[in-house]
Amino acid sequence: MSYIEVTYPAEKPAFYRMLKEQLALYTADSPNLTAALANFSAVLAQAFPEANWAGFYLADGNELAVGPFQGRPAVSRIGYGKGVCGTAWKEDCAQVVEEVSCFAGHIACDCNTHSEIVIPLRKADGTIWGVLDMDSVLPGHFTEEDRIGLEECVKLLPAPN
Ligand code: SME
Numbered sequence: 001m002s003y004i005e006v007t008y009p010a011e012k013p014a015f016y017r018m019l020k021e022q023l024a025l026y027t028a029d030s031p032n033l034t035a036a037l038a039n040f041s042a043v044l045a046q047a048f049p050e051a052n053w054a055g056f057y058l059a060d061g062n063e064l065a066v067g068p069f070q071g072r073p074a075v076s077r078i079g080y081g082k083g084v085c086g087t088a089w090k091e092d093c094a095q096v097v098e099e100v101s102c103f104a105g106h107i108a109c110d111c112n113t114h115s116e117i118v119i120p121l122r123k124a125d126g127t128i129w130g131v132l133d134m135d136s137v138l139p140g141h142f143t144e145e146d147r148i149g150l151e152e153c154v155k156l157l158p159a160p161n
Pocket of ligand 1: 053074075078082083085086105106107108109116133135
């Protein structure tokens, strides 16, 4: 399948309707979880041009290990409760950070990053198996609408057993 460029609407409800369609399109026939996560992060990078990092950290024992992503090379492992990602895991809820320099313990991977959103990935029983992480060069880029929209989007991913 060749990628067809789409223009995302500015209005958030319409943006997330199109984003979910695109994510479903490019992950529907994924042969495995890695393939789904790789295309998922590629679709997000197209949809959020101001995002300088979009991808996954996956639970591996008591740490998160970097998974498929788009962006500059990033830290490989994040401890439980560490950084924005580990905080989302420990506190069991999404984190929306308007300015990362104001988040105590933020782990900087790209000095151009100003804002960040981290969405937990959950199994059917609610257990967190990883997180979606997105960084933006714009301060205050991610909003509650994005949290709600992205929480819906990650439900499209196949959870591991
Ligand atoms: N900023 C993250 C680390 C991962 S990078 O943003 C890709 C954190 O504080 O957990």
